[in-house]
Amino acid sequence: xxxxxxxxxxxxxxxxxxxxxxxxxxxxxxxxxxxxxxxxxxxxxxxxxxxxxxxxxxxxxxxxxxxxxxxxxxxxxxxxxxxxxxxxxxxxxxxxxxxxxxxxxxxxxxxxxxxxxxxxxxxxxxxxxxxxxxxxxxxxxxxxxxxxxxxxxxxxxxxxxxxxxxxxxxxxxxxxxxxxxxxxxxxxxxxxxxxxxxxxxxxxxxxxxxxxxxxxxxxxxxxxxxxxxxxxxxxxxxxxxxxxxxxxxxxxxxxxxxxxxxxxxxxxxxxxxxxxxxxxxxxxxxxxxxxxxxxxxxxxxxxxxxxxxxxxxxxxxxxxxxxxxxxxxxxxxxxxxxxxxxxxxxxxxxxxxxxxxxxxxxxxxxxxxxxxxxxxxxxxxxxxxxxxxxxxxxxxxxxxxxxxxxxxxxxxxxxxxxxxxxxxxxxxxxxxxxxxxxxxxxxxxxxxxxxxxxxxxxxxxx
Numbered sequence: 001x002x003x004x005x006x007x008x009x010x011x012x013x014x015x016x017x018x019x020x021x022x023x024x025x026x027x028x029x030x031x032x033x034x035x036x037x038x039x040x041x042x043x044x045x046x047x048x049x050x051x052x053x054x055x056x057x058x059x060x061x062x063x064x065x066x067x068x069x070x071x072x073x074x075x076x077x078x079x080x081x082x083x084x085x086x087x088x089x090x091x092x093x094x095x096x097x098x099x100x101x102x103x104x105x106x107x108x109x110x111x112x113x114x115x116x117x118x119x120x121x122x123x124x125x126x127x128x129x130x131x132x133x134x135x136x137x138x139x140x141x142x143x144x145x146x147x148x149x150x151x152x153x154x155x156x157x158x159x160x161x162x163x164x165x166x167x168x169x170x171x172x173x174x175x176x177x178x179x180x181x182x183x184x185x186x187x188x189x190x191x192x193x194x195x196x197x198x199x200x201x202x203x204x205x206x207x208x209x210x211x212x213x214x215x216x217x218x219x220x221x222x223x224x225x226x227x228x229x230x231x232x233x234x235x236x237x238x239x240x241x242x243x244x245x246x247x248x249x250x251x252x253x254x255x256x257x258x259x260x261x262x263x264x265x266x267x268x269x270x271x272x273x274x275x276x277x278x279x280x281x282x283x284x285x286x287x288x289x290x291x292x293x294x295x296x297x298x299x300x301x302x303x304x305x306x307x308x309x310x311x312x313x314x315x316x317x318x319x320x321x322x323x324x325x326x327x328x329x330x331x332x333x334x335x336x337x338x339x340x341x342x343x344x345x346x347x348x349x350x351x352x353x354x355x356x357x358x359x360x361x362x363x364x365x366x367x368x369x370x371x372x373x374x375x376x377x378x379x380x381x382x383x384x385x386x387x388x389x390x391x392x393x394x395x396x397x398x399x400x401x402x403x404x405x406x407x408x409x410x411x412x413x414x415x416x417x418x419x420x421x422x423x424x425x426x427x428x429x430x431x432x433x434x435x436x437x438x439x440x441x442x443x444x445x446x447x448x449x450x451x452x453x454x455x456x457x458x459x460x461x462x
Contacts (some may be wrong), residue, residue, distance in 0.1 A: 009094040016426055022055030024198060030067040034350040037258050037320035037339040040308060042250075043071040044106050044156055044185065044207075049089065050397045050426065053095070053102070060097040070302045072104035077136050080430040081144050083391040088383045089151050103303075104154035107144065108135050110164035113188065114221040118161035120189070125227035132161055141171040148451040149175050155182040156206070158448065166326045169197050177201055181301060186211075188234050189226075195236050199243035204301045206248050207237065207293070209267035210256040212283075214276040232279040239282075241289050248298040249290070252435060264326075265289045265334045273335055281337060317346035325431060376400065378447045380452040381433070385459040388436040392445050399425050400449045407444045414438060435460045 017025075019153060033041060046053060059065050064398075073088035075081050085105060092102040110132060111117035119132040136144075148155050155172070159165045165187060172182060183204035184190075188211075190198075208435035211217075212235045222231040240247050249267075251258040267290045270278040299309025299333060308318045321341040326334060379393040390402060402424050406415035415433055433445070440462045446455045 016049065017051060017059070019051040019054055020224075022051050023059055026055055026059060027064070030065065031068050031350075033258060034081070034342045034344070035339060036258050037322075037342050037350075038067065038258060038260060039318040039320075039342065039344045039349075040068040040070075040302070040304065041258075042103075042104075042156075042302065043069055044158075044206075045074045046071040046102065046106075047074060048084070048091070048395075050395075051104055053091075056100045057095060057097070060100040065099040066344045066347075068098070068304075068308070068344075069100045071100075071102045072106035072154070073102065074106045074178045075144060077107075077140060077144075080391045080393075080432070081140065082147060083379075083382050083430045085144060085147050087379055087393055087395070089148075089153065090379065092153070104156050105144075106156045106158070107141070107168075109168045110135055110160045110161050112160055112161065113225055114217060116225065118188070119164040119167075120161045120226075121166065122230075123162045124225050125230075126224055131163065134164070134166075134167070138167060141168070142174050145171050145175045149178050149180055149182075152180060154180050157182075157184050158186060159184045159190070160186055160188045162191050162194070165190040165194045169194055169201070169203070169302065172201055172203065173197070180247075181303065183248075183301060186252070187236060187240075189230060190236055192236070192239060195239050195243050195245065198240070198245045202246075204246040204248060204297075205219055205240050206250040206301070207235070207240070207267070208250050208252050208256065209237075209263040209290075210251065211235065212266050212270045212278055213272050214278050215272070218278070230416075234278065235270075235377060236256075237270075237282065237283040238285050238289075241285060242355045246297050247289070247293045248301050249294045259335075260294060260337050260339075261337050264294065265331065267293070267330055268334075272341065273332055287331075291326070317343055319343040376447070376449050376452045376454070378445075378456055380456055381445065381458045385461040386392065386435070387460065387462050388438075389432060389434050392431045392433055394429055394447050396426050396429070396449070399423060402429075403448045404431050405446050405448075407446070409442050409444070414443065 056069055075084050088105060095102045110119035116127070116130070117133045119134050124130050124132070145155050157168050159168055165184065165257065168184065179202070181202065181204060182199065185205050185206040186208050187205055218231065222234065249260070249263050251263070263272065264287070267285055268287060270284055296309035299305045308316050311319065320339060323338040323340055324333065331448060338352060340349065340352045341348060375397060377395040379395065381390045381392050383390055394402065396402070401421060403421040405413055407413050438460060440460050443458050444455050444459060445458060446453065
């Protein structure tokens with residue numbers, strides 16, 4: 001089993017999926033979502049992989065998406081996170097299709113209790129001197145959040161431990177209330193005072209109702225690692241609604257499958273059908289609250305409340321037909337309610353009576369050139385002006401041998417310490433340039449990759 005920070009190095013050992021492989025996977029995934037009555041989803045871990053985001057963009061431009069996607073660029077604190085944010089902001093400008101937009105950045109404040117990497121205020125029960133792992137330094141988190149917020153984009157943070165919730169909200173408080181509708185996900189051990197702060201700051205809670213149960217994780221990890229007091233006071237839910245927090249339904253797919261009826265039941269009962277209830281019972285919510293979380297609240301979190309989330313004149317007709325009226329059956333029957341039909345913008349995209357999806361995934365649609373960059377790109381250095389260190393970034397749509405050089409205004413090469421020519425995989429890459437021994441002035445940096453060459457200017461101010 002790999003912890004989240006260890007997944008990316010492992011993934012990098014695997015072959016990169018092709019654009020067509022990603023498109024095939026997304027079509028399969030959207031068919032599953034439509035069968036579950038889902039027409040809008042947030043991909044909370046978008047990589048800087050042109051095949052990955054290019055697949056979304058091409059399907060949208062071809063008219064082949066029956067799910068409205070919003071996404072978050074994943075930002076790794078171990079890399080040059082400011083350059084990655086700048087690149088993500090630039091890249092997001094190219095995605096303006098109503099069915100696929102990028103307007104958010106994903107951060108991991110901590111990781112998971114079962115891996116002993118969630119960040120706690122009190123030590124782990126079985127390790128008296130151990131508190132978990134803090135992924136971000138306070139100043140770095142504030143700087144990253146401020147850059148995203150000032151650009152008008154959203155901040156989305158994975159938060160498990162109570163200490164992770166505290167330091168994340170401390171950073172958001174320092175950034176200030178901006179109306180960008182930032183969000184925290186999971187909140188497994190969030191304290192009541194931090195729940196109240198979320199309401200005051202206008203922070204949405206993307207909850208994982210599927211996890212609000214007593215299962216093998218509870219017995220094997222949460223109880224022994226946290227002790228009974230904390231294990232029996234996990235996942236605030238009703239208290240979030242009471243604090244006027246915008247609560248949504250999140251599957252955390254692929255960790256949990258996107259079964260909407262199961263999420264509604266788990267949120268109401270804090271148990272699986274026939275299973276033990278996860279304390280405290282006061283955190284059980286009503287059917288009305290769960291339906292809001294699954295509809296209008298999710299729309300609000302993505303700035304879509306004027307288009308979807310409720311049945312009103314002038315809104316898009318995203319409608320789900322159920323086999324039963326949820327208000328006329330017992331709570332225990334809800335997980336067995338079937339999705340009979342799903343409509344996306346007035347079009348029938350799933351019909352239970354049909355053995356195959358009714359949406360023709362080979363149908364012609366509006367076909368425009370993709371907005372996603374498909375060529376080598378040299379990105380403006382950050383910061384600029386700088387003193388004395390800056391980061392030069394470039395983007396590769398495919399693996400290539402790259403050389404980066406810096407010249408002064410007279411054409412003399414400087415920056416001998418830059419990385420030598422070497423092979424890079426697809427994606428965005430950063431090189432640090434140190435101008436400590438150079439005078440103030442304008443400098444030119446150049447990238448060469450095969451037949452491609454590009455230059456940009458940067459300013460050193462001392």
